[in-house]
Amino acid sequence: MRHFERFACIDWSGATGAFQPGIAVAVCERGGPPALVQSQGQHWSREEVLHWLPEQGDCLIGFDFSASLPFVDAHAFFPGWSESPPDARTLWALVDRIASDEPNLGANRFVDHPEASRYFRRHGGRTGDRFGHGIGRMRVIESAARTAGVTPTSSFNLVGASQVGKASLTAMRLLHQLGGRVPVWPFDPVPESGPLMVELYTSLAARAAGVPKGRSKLRDAQSLDAALAALGDPPHAALARYDDHITDAMIGAAWLRRAAGNEALWHPTALTPSLARTEGWTFGLS
Known part of the structure; x- marks a missing residue:
């Protein structure tokens, strides 16, 4: 099983505009709490994330978005449209x-x-x-x-x-x-080195951190530290501000570090080769 030195989580945004307050990036090493990664400006842009990703070295990177659309139910992404893609x-x-x-x-x-x-x-x-x-x-x-x-x-x-x-x-x-510069699991095989991206649910990470369902939007240092402690992490370095995008990214990075060592999560029983080409999978669900 592949071992990573660093773990990152990106809370993504599809909002209109050049810079996105809804994008947050957090990274943690093998020992120590996650840290917030600051953008070059006040907020991240999607293009800045695009350029940041290939530079991350031996890093497992979780994204909170759906990497594909439904395919299996209708044997097509867009049934009835001649341009519907095969994968x-x-x-x-x-x-x-x-x-x-x-x-x-x-x-x-x-x-x-x-x-x-x-x-x-x-x-x-x-x-x-x-x-x-x-x-x-x-x-x-x-x-x-x-x-x-x-x-x-x-x-x-x-x-x-x-x-x-x-x-x-x-x-x-x-x-x-990205053009394949950063492989994406399970569409790509896990590489021997370099960065790898996976889809994840930050809400699933919050449940693992003991955050009750319906109260997963943490917006203060004390609540964040309590969630990190439930994942076995020490307190984080204080931040200038807190919002649910930031705390989602930080909890997601800490959870990903722990979940990455679970062999079963890399081999879900229901993940067929066809699913791996078309719909993909969410890491953390077996």
Whole structure:
């Protein structure tokens, strides 16, 4: 099993704009608490994260977004559309190509595309005729996550505070533009050295840190230290400010360091080669 020297967690954002208060980056070494990584400016941009990732050396990096869309339920990402990709990497390329003239790795051009928009629920009561019913289509791992106390939403739903679709689509542009410089599990094999990215749920990390469901948004030093202590970490160095993006990233990095040594999490029984090419998997769920 691969051993890493450093562990990082990135709380991602799909909001419009060049700089994102919702992006937070935390890193921890093998011994010691996680530390917040400051951006070059007041806030991180998605492009700054894109350039930061390949420089991280022997680091396991967790991202709180969905790296793909549902495929298994309909045998396609976009059933009925001739451009529907056969696998996740081609999906990332499609999203990036259609949104290529949008700055800041934005993905609004993609969800407003005449064909792509038919599969999404958007603001203003605009539900595409191919969105489906109820909460929307789910990946295999998203359906399974509900038994683990996590309640993911469909990435085809772009409405509501809990939606992750916009963040996931902007992340697909980032993944495509990385061009393989940072492998992404399970779409890529685990490399012998260098950085590796995995998808994770910061809410799952919060549960492991003893944070009760429904109260996972920590915004103060005392609560953060209590969560880190539950993961076996010492207190963190005091920060100038606290918000739930920062604490999510720091708890996520500490949890990832502990979870990375669990062999079973790298080999989920339900993760087939087909799933690994199309929908992917969320690290931490077996």
